[in-house]
Amino acid sequence: MNLFLKKLAQLEDQNRLRSLKLPGGIDFSSNDYLGFRSHPSLKKAAIEALENGMDLGSGGSRLLRGHTEAHQNLEEFAARYYGCGKTLYFANGFMANYALFTTLPTRHDVVVYDAYTHASVRDGIHAGTAKSVKVPHNDLNAFEDVLKRYRDKAETLYIAIESVYSMDGDFAPLSELYKLAQLYEAILIIDEAHGTGVWGKTGKGVSEGLPQENLVTLHTGGKALGVAGGLICASADIIDMLINTARPFIYSTAPPPLQAYLMQKALELSASDEGCTRRNDLRTLCTYAQEKLSGAGSQIIPIILGDDKCAVDAASDMQKAGYDIRAIRPPTVPENTARLRLSLNAQLTKPQIDSVISALADYLPGI
Ligand SMILES: Cc1ncc(COP(=O)(O)O)c(C=O)c1O
Structure with missing residues (x-):
């Protein structure tokens, strides 16, 4: 039997075969x-944007001709909206997470991550060069033990969590984790994929209101916002670092300007x-x-x-x-x-x- 058919048959035997x-x-x-x-208002915005001449594709990488006014407007708007230094927009949340974790932590660093974090975070961590330590889900003592152990060994410590866990629906103990990040001088990276639009005082995510210092948040467009994309919010130096060195950002065609435009319109709708x-x-x-x-x-x-x-x-x-x-x-x-x-x-x-x-x-x- 063909190798792939054999593997698919095995998956079927295990009740693990997936199909569309x-x-x-x-x-x-x-x-x-x-x-x-x-x-309706997002659909109308899309139709009007196209009728007013917006191109269908971006035509290139963001660092070449693929950077359009729609991308720039979204990122400037989102930085004001989330109150962070700068933002960077990716085609989807998976790519944004992958870019973050393959780029920021390097070989002298340690990433401490919750066992239930999304595949895009784990794949990024595993493809990157930093040491990583998985801790049991939402276990604050375990987070602290690892942070304590590596504080003097790591150049930079990172903590990777989700605000609302995608498959369990529970919340991370955000304020405690934020305090730990401050105490051990770690950068806290919060995936707000399921928090954006839904939680926080005005729908900016569970992390709404946390001080921005040493904080990175990811807001996806494909869930509550109803469109698509992954927006990384961070200090200007982190975003500039991603622009300069994140391979998924540099070596990929920019998402269509319409997608960036709709992400902004969806954020505006969420705030309305x-x-x-x-x-x-x-x-x-x-x-x-x-x-x-x-x-x-x-x-x-x-x-x-x-x-x-x-x-x-x-x-x-x-x-x-x-x-x-x-x-x-x-x-x-x-x-x-x-x-x-x-x-x-x-x-x-x-x-x-x-x-x-x-x-x-x-x-x-x-x-
Ligand atoms: C927690 C979490 N992070 C990231 C992603 C990836 O986002 P996107 O669907 O925009 O690629 C998902 C999507 O399933 C998710 O649940």
Whole structure:
């Protein structure tokens, strides 16, 4: 048998074969938390921008002819919006994380990272040259032990975390981690992929309000903002370093100007009264679901079933019942923690949450 077919057959035997499936049913699976993906004002902005002559592609790398007014306007706007020195926009969050972790930490440095950080962070760390130490999820003592151990050995210490964990939906103990970063003079890198637009006083992420010193945040466009991209927010020296040395930034065609323009429009929409209303609606749903299901209270609700086949069968049952819910299996999550990942969005209703909970009854012992 052809080698790839053999490997695919093995994955199928393990219930780990993945395949593409079009959306269908009530959306309990997308990251379109605020419903911006189909928002009329963003669609109108896109049409008008094209009608007014915006090009479709960027035509080159950012350092060559691919840098357009749309990119520049977005990055200047975002630096003011997030209150940081400078920002840098990438085509997506994966590339932004990969660029960060392959560029900033170098061989005399140590990166301490949470065991549940996203694949893009871990891949960047592993492709980079710094020493890295994985610590158990959200374990502050473990973070401190490692920081203490390497403080005098490392030239620069980095801490890599997510504000809201993508597969578990729990929050990082941000203020404690920020204090540790200050104490051990580490640079704290916070992936706000699932915090942007949803959390923080005005939707800037869970880290909203933290002092900017020694802080790097990543805000993605593809989730609550409904568009696409990865925006790194940091001090001017860090951003200039990325512009000068980050290979994914230098050796890649810049994202289309329309994409950068829409990222800015989506940030503006998030900051508007309507963005605020949608965020409040979503947070109300989060609290409602938390009262019924317990959990961390974010928009991401894992229902851990353990066994891979059980998770796949449960997802299929839920899809047949009219709910778009997907199974998440290892290696995306640790072994024996295959799960359904439910995500809430502002357009859902309390009755829809009630009905999904009753449809899930067999998988929710004790509810
Ligand atoms: C925590 C986290 N970081 C980064 C990314 C990558 O972002 P993007 O989808 O824009 O590539 C994701 C996407 O799944 C994510 O969940």
